[in-house]
Amino acid sequence: MKNLFLIIVTIAAFSIFTSCEKEKSISMDELPAAASNFIDTYFSDMPIALVKYEKDGLQKHYEVFFNNGESVKFDKSGNWVELQLPKTHVPTEVIPGRITEYLSTNYPDTAVLEIEKDKHGYELKLSNRIELQFDKNQNIMDIDM
16 A cells, blocks of 8 residues: 555656646747747847747747737747737748748738648648648648638
């Protein structure tokens, strides 16, 4: 019985310890240089509410939250992986070239509210509620209306 109690206490302590390591608030100075430069370039006029570092298994990322509720997520190297900007919209300069051309041709008066990229490609949410998926070569793959 004592062994069972000791095992339960050990597991609980380990769980608490590891959960504390998964997410923490950090300063802007602790962001990778690429992430800091990205924020300075595109969002220098937006007040920052919180900068967070997260570790999820082997994945590490940073997230910057602005006072207006919008956010930008970066990978461990400081490259953007997700922008959620429903109020101010994703800057056109951030959107890859072929995707920008596609949007200009097919959705000229529509703003990009969110963009996410991973190893498979890009996913965009537009102001007209349409969601677009592009492969890693920026070819349109799916439209969700």
